[in-house]
Amino acid sequence: MRSEEEANRAVDLYGDTVRRICMIHLKNRADTEDIFQTVFLKYVLRTAPFESPEHEKAWIIRVTANACKDLLRSFFRSRTVSLDVLIEKPQEIPEDHSDILEAVLALPEKYKDPIYLHYYEGYTAEEIGQILGKNTNTVYTLLTRARQMLKTRLEGVAEDE
Amino acid sequence: MNKEKNFEKNFRDAFSQIHAEDGLKAQTKSYLAQQINKKKRHSFPVLQAAAAAACLFAAVSAGGAWLYLSPASYISIDINPSLELGINRFDRVVSVESFNSNGQDLAEQLDIRYMDYSDALEELLSKQTVEAYLADGAVMAVTVAGSDEEKTNQILENVETCTAGHSNISCHSGDIEEMHEAHSEGLSLGKYRAYLELKTLDPTVTPDDIRDLSMREIRDLIDDLKSTDTGKDEDNTGNSSENGAGNAGSGPKENGTSAGSKRHGHRHGADNNW
Incomplete structure (x- = not known):
């Protein structure tokens, strides 16, 4: 089990990354809090050392993506509406570049992680494949289709304007 | 090509606005601290029980050894x-x-x-x-x-x-x-x-x-x-x-000593003699 200092360092270092992945998948603050707790608790409980800071970051990304997937899949969640959702406002999207953020949020689930990891984190298709446990060619296909969908949507927005 | 680069820049700008809120980080940290301390606390009773058992065992062994070895x-x-x-x-x-x-x-x-x-x-x-x-x-x-x-x-x-x-x-x-x-x-x-x-x-x-x-x-x-x-x-x-007179073979019936005031019983063997 890791120490409190290590836990705090990880939250400071990877909090933004986890928050961005949560943002593209989840719609409310309560779920994001759940994911934060799940991901960093797993980090605290993991005793095996990381080979490098890159390995550590990739591990955090994979655990976050899987935790989001699990949360969205859960039977309870698919059949109920949490009080938080009813009480709380959906998370606010920053005004700047809101078109891009909204376009990413509108993508089907399976395209969100590859597109974020490629365009924001700068991972190659092969690296994304390793992180998400997918075939490299599958990642290429996902990226191409996602790019196409984003382009269509953003061009549509531009035309509307 | 420019369009692509422009898109990549806009994409990064869009996502770099997203940060984990301080409240969210603080809440997560306090949750983790609580979990870490809980685990530590949980491990103590086990240690305490083990220590207590070890002490008891040592005490029983020492007591037993003392009982057995002390005349x-x-x-x-x-x-x-x-x-x-x-x-x-x-x-x-x-x-x-x-x-x-x-x-x-x-x-x-x-x-x-x-x-x-x-x-x-x-x-x-x-x-x-x-x-x-x-x-x-x-x-x-x-x-x-x-x-x-x-x-x-x-x-x-x-x-x-x-x-x-x-x-x-x-x-x-x-x-x-x-x-x-x-x-x-x-x-x-x-x-x-x-x-x-x-x-x-x-x-x-x-x-x-x-x-x-x-x-x-x-x-x-x-x-x-x-x-x-x-x-x-x-x-x-x-x-x-x-202690009436007698030879070594036929001593007195009562072997009183100068410590006669002390309590000491007299049980004699075959011929009540030293």
């Missing part, structure tokens, strides 16, 4: 060799102490530690050295002392049974305080009692004078002094009237 009663055996056997609460011999050089030799020949005291006594009596002494007309005094009177009497009875076949062995019971006094003089209990008796007749006698004398020799000395004393001073001590 509760003593059997002092004096011929010329003076030996003292420490008997624990479970009737086992846990210590063999010698009080003179002959006793030392005899102790080295004996392997009676942790034996039942009756067996140990049988073993001792069957030793050639001891048999030779007894056959030679020596007298043997077996004195049992212990803090528990009932236990002491029980041991004495057994000892008497063991020595019943020998006519020149006498058995007595003493008390633990008397035994400590004997030890402080460097004598075994049996010899110390003989010494006290001798001292009432001859106050100049010291423990060193009699340490290496055999019981027969001490007994003879006592008898000699007594026969002299009875002639010239009828009320020398309370003992003298009790």
Whole structure:
């Protein structure tokens, strides 16, 4: 089990990354809090050392993506509406570049992680494949289709304007 | 191409606005701290229980070892060799102490530690050295002392049974305080009692004078002094009237000593003699 200092360092270092992945998948603050707790608790409980800071970051990304997937899949969640959702406002999207953020949020689930990891984190298709446990060619296909969908949507927005 | 680069830049700009809120980070940190401390706290009861169990085990073992290894009663055996056997609460011999050089030799020949005291006594009596002494007309005094009177009497009875076949062995019971006094003089209990008796007749006698004398020799000395004393001073001590004249083979019925005020019972062997 890791120490409190290590836990705090990880939250400071990877909090933004986890928050961005949560943002593209989840719609409310309560779920994001759940994911934060799940991901960093797993980090605290993991005793095996990381080979490098890159390995550590990739591990955090994979655990976050899987935790989001699990949360969205859960039977309870698919059949109920949490009080938080009813009480709380959906998370606010920053005004700047809101078109891009909204376009990413509108993508089907399976395209969100590859597109974020490629365009924001700068991972190659092969690296994304390793992180998400997918075939490299599958990642290429996902990226191409996602790019196409984003382009269509953003061009549509531009035309509307 | 420019369009693509433009898109990538806009994409990065869009996402770089997203940060984990301070509140969210603080909440996560406090949750993790709580979990880490809970795990630590949880591990303590186990450690505490283990430590408590270890302490209990150590205490029980130490207590058991103490109970087993500490003598509760003593059997002092004096011929010329003076030996003292420490008997624990479970009737086992846990210590063999010698009080003179002959006793030392005899102790080295004996392997009676942790034996039942009756067996140990049988073993001792069957030793050639001891048999030779007894056959030679020596007298043997077996004195049992212990803090528990009932236990002491029980041991004495057994000892008497063991020595019943020998006519020149006498058995007595003493008390633990008397035994400590004997030890402080460097004598075994049996010899110390003989010494006290001798001292009432001859106050100049010291423990060193009699340490290496055999019981027969001490007994003879006592008898000699007594026969002299009875002639010239009828009320020398309370003992003298009790200790009527007699030879080594037919001593007095009551073996009073100068420590006559002390509690010590008298159980005599075959011929009530030292």
